[in-house]
Amino acid sequence: MLDYEILRIIWWALLGTLLIGFAVMDGFDLGAAILLPYAARTDTERRIVINTVGPVWEGNQVWLILGAGAIFAAWPTLYATAFSGFYLAMFLALAALILRPVAFKFRSKIGNTRWRAIWDAAIFIGGFVPALIFGVAFGNVIVGVPFRFDDAMRMTYEGNLFGLLNPFALLCGLTSVAMLTLHGASYLALKASGAVVDRAVRSGRLAASITIGLFILAGIWVSLGIDGYAVTSPLLHDGPSNPLAKLVVRQPGAWLNNYRTFPATMVAPVAAIAAVAISAILLGVRRPGAAFIASGTGVAAVIATAGVSVFPFLLPSSLDPRMSLTVWDASSSRLTLMIMLWATAIFLPLILIYTTWVYRILRGPITAAFVEGDSSTIY
Numbered sequence: 001m002l003d004y005e006i007l008r009i010i011w012w013a014l015l016g017t018l019l020i021g022f023a024v025m026d027g028f029d030l031g032a033a034i035l036l037p038y039a040a041r042t043d044t045e046r047r048i049v050i051n052t053v054g055p056v057w058e059g060n061q062v063w064l065i066l067g068a069g070a071i072f073a074a075w076p077t078l079y080a081t082a083f084s085g086f087y088l089a090m091f092l093a094l095a096a097l098i099l100r101p102v103a104f105k106f107r108s109k110i111g112n113t114r115w116r117a118i119w120d121a122a123i124f125i126g127g128f129v130p131a132l133i134f135g136v137a138f139g140n141v142i143v144g145v146p147f148r149f150d151d152a153m154r155m156t157y158e159g160n161l162f163g164l165l166n167p168f169a170l171l172c173g174l175t176s177v178a179m180l181t182l183h184g185a186s187y188l189a190l191k192a193s194g195a196v197v198d199r200a201v202r203s204g205r206l207a208a209s210i211t212i213g214l215f216i217l218a219g220i221w222v223s224l225g226i227d228g229y230a231v232t233s234p235l236l237h238d239g240p241s242n243p244l245a246k247l248v249v250r251q252p253g254a255w256l257n258n259y260r261t262f263p264a265t266m267v268a269p270v271a272a273i274a275a276v277a278i279s280a281i282l283l284g285v286r287r288p289g290a291a292f293i294a295s296g297t298g299v300a301a302v303i304a305t306a307g308v309s310v311f312p313f314l315l316p317s318s319l320d321p322r323m324s325l326t327v328w329d330a331s332s333s334r335l336t337l338m339i340m341l342w343a344t345a346i347f348l349p350l351i352l353i354y355t356t357w358v359y360r361i362l363r364g365p366i367t368a369a370f371v372e373g374d375s376s377t378i379y
Contacts (some may be wrong), residue, residue: 001337002239002341004239007334008328016186016307022066026061027183028065028292030184032049032127032184033100033373034124035199036049036050036120036123038242039200043116048194048196048368050379051191052188053377055362056359057101057104073340074331074332075309076330076332077240082315083092084157086140089136097123097130099125100122100123103120103126104123106125107120116328132177133173134174135169135175138236139171140164141173143166143226147318150262170257174214179207181304182280182298183298184204186288193366206285208279211276215272226255228257229248229249229324230257241328246329247322255309258311259308259309267309268308271298272298276294313326364377
């Protein structure tokens with residue numbers, strides 16, 4: 001059995017991998033939904049956009065289930081605290097995610113223009129709201145969340161939905177929307193056809209510029225305007241999980257400590273900016289496959305930047321920093337982490353192999369002739 005400290009690090013990395021997997025795989029679905037009102041003007045064009053993601057969205061959301069399951073099993077205190085504190089925000093995100101497939105199913109049931117316009121709006125909401133909410137959640141992790149524990153480890157959350165929508169969190173939410181819009185545009189440039197591709201390219205290049213601008217602004221804000229968190233007492237990396245057994249302070253610039261201590265971590269933010277910029281360039285020269293890989297790399301690097309910045313914290317407490325959750329004091333037992341690691345080693349490769357096979361089978365663009373020639377079995 002691996003050391004407890006090593007297992008915790010592995011599961012921190014796996015959690016980040018699963019979050020990145022969700023953002024990259026389901027992110028282009030959300031981005032395509034956000035672009036639906038602009039990239040598609042006619043009913044045929046809208047059906048092209050919808051059918052680029054229609055066959056794969058269900059499989060892509062497996063990554064969300066995997067991420068939530070990993071938090072539940074590997075980081076139970078984090079699961080209880082975050083899902084309780086962010087309850088209403090998560091409810092909105094899940095309701096929007098549920099609304100999207102319902103819109104896919106019902107949109108083409110009736111040929112009425114107004115009927116289809118209503119469901120098109122639902123698809124847009126189903127893309128925009130989750131992209132915004134997930135970004136807002138990351139922003140609140142950086143700012144800190146108003147929760148505390150009593151001596152029996154019973155959690156009290158003293159915030160509300162509107163408190164989560166603070167200025168910095170909204171900035172992170174808009175960064176998420178722009179980033180996933182770029183990712184969706186790259187996917188549409190790869191999978192769609194006709195005028196949809198031209199509009200996707202234009203919107204993707206604009207979204208790339210906005211993403212870079214907002215990402216840099218967020219970095220400056222974190223550097224100069226947001227207090228980070230730092231552990232000031234010795235941490236027992238292989239000890240039992242007890243969030244109350246440490247001392248934590250809030251101090252300006254603390255979220256930059258990891259970059260000072262380990263300069264190699266600067267690769268994450270630099271890669272984020274570079275990948276997004278390269279994606280825009282590749283879209284401009286009509287290299288959609290490479291642009292899609294670059295935009296996915298940018299998404300991964302943005303999330304990695306957030307993870308590296310706050311490590312070892314998982315969820316800081318703005319009410320009592322001492323009660324913040326870290327990698328070293330919020331995990332399941334050593335045995336649980338080891339059993340889950342074996343299960344992950346078996347099933348995650350199977351998921352990756354199956355996903356690769358599905359995308360290989362479904363390769364090729366969606367054309368107007370395809371959607372107009374099959375109005376009964378496709379969206």
